[in-house]
Amino acid sequence: MKTSIKLTKLPVDIERISTLPARRALDAGLVTEADLLRLKVIARLYARGLPSHISWSDLLQEAFTRMLEGSRKQPAGVPMVAFLAGVMRSIKEQYWRQYRKGARQRLKSLANIGIIELQDEELTDPAPSPERQLIAIEQMAMINGLFEEDLPARQVIAALYDGLTPEETCSTYAMSTTDYDSTRKRIRRAIIRAGMRFEP
Amino acid sequence: MMTTRSDLGFERLLSAIAQDLIDASEEEILTTVNEFGLRPGMKGSVALFGVTFALRRYIHKPSAFRTGKSSINVGTTRGRRRPKGDTPSST
Secondary structure, three states, rough: OOOOOOOOOOHHHHHHHOOOHHHHHHHHOOOOOHHHHHHHHEEEEEHHHOOOOOOOHHHHHHHHHHHHHHOOOOOOOHHHHHHHHHHHHHHHHHHHHHHHHHHHHHHHHHOOOOOOOOHHHHHOOOOOOOHHHHHHHHHHHHHHHOOOOOOHHHHHHHHHHOOHHHHHHHOHHHHHHHHHHHHHHHHHHHHHHHHHOOOO | OOOOOOHHHHHHHHHHHHHHHHOOOHHHHHHHHHHHOOOOOOOOOOOOOOOEEEHHHHHHOOOOOOOOOOOOOOOOOOOOOOOOOOOOOOO
C-alpha cells in the first residue's frame, strides 16, 4: 500500500545534522561568505601538509565543528578567520602527533612478538615520520611548480622555507623591498587561485 | 650552507603564506576569485563548494579526524539510513 507523507517542516535536528558546520556558522552570522572563501584557501593550503586521504574540507569542517561545539573558543581580540586558521593548524599537528604515537605503538607490538628488535632510542626519536617528510618534499615541488616562470617567487619561497626575514631575503637575492612585497602578493594570488580550483 | 628539515621548512612556508592570506584585504580575495571566473555572490556558484555545500557522499562520510562511537554528530559523521523514496535534503 502506497502512503504519502508530506513533510512541510523538517525537524530542526534533522536539518542540523545534514548541514555542514561551515554552513551553520554562516547561517548563525559567525562568518561571512568572504571569510569562508579565505578559509577555504587556507584549508587547502594547510591540507597540503596532510596525507592525500584527508581532504581540506575535512580539515575546515572539523575546525568549525570544534568551534560550534565549544571545544575551541575564540579568544578575545582574535578575528574569527585567524582563530579558525589556528584551529586548523592545531588539528593538523594533533593528527601527526597521533600518527607518530600509533606508529610507535605498532613498533612496540611487533617487538613484543619478536618480529623486530627495537632500540630504546627508536621510541623516543623526535624526528618526524618519513611520510610527513615525503609529503613536504612533494608539496614543495608542487608549490614551486606554480611559479616555474617566476624566479623571484621561487626565491622568496625558498627564503620563507629557510625562515629568512624579509630583510635577509632582499639582501640574499639582491631584491628591493618593493619587489619583495609585490612578489609576496603574486605568491598570495597564485595560492588563492590554486585554492579555488574545483575539486569533486 | 643551511640545510632545513623538509617538514619544518614546509610548515614555515605554509604558515607565512597563511598569514598573508589572513592579512589580505577582502577586496583582494574577491577580486582574485572573480578573475578566476567564479562569482561567489551568485546563486549556484561553486566558489564555496566543500565549504557550505558538498556532494551528498561527502556530507555523510565520517570525518577523517573523528573515529569511534564518541564522535559528536554535527554533520560530518555517518548519516542516518534514509527510507526508500525519501527525497534527499538539499546540499
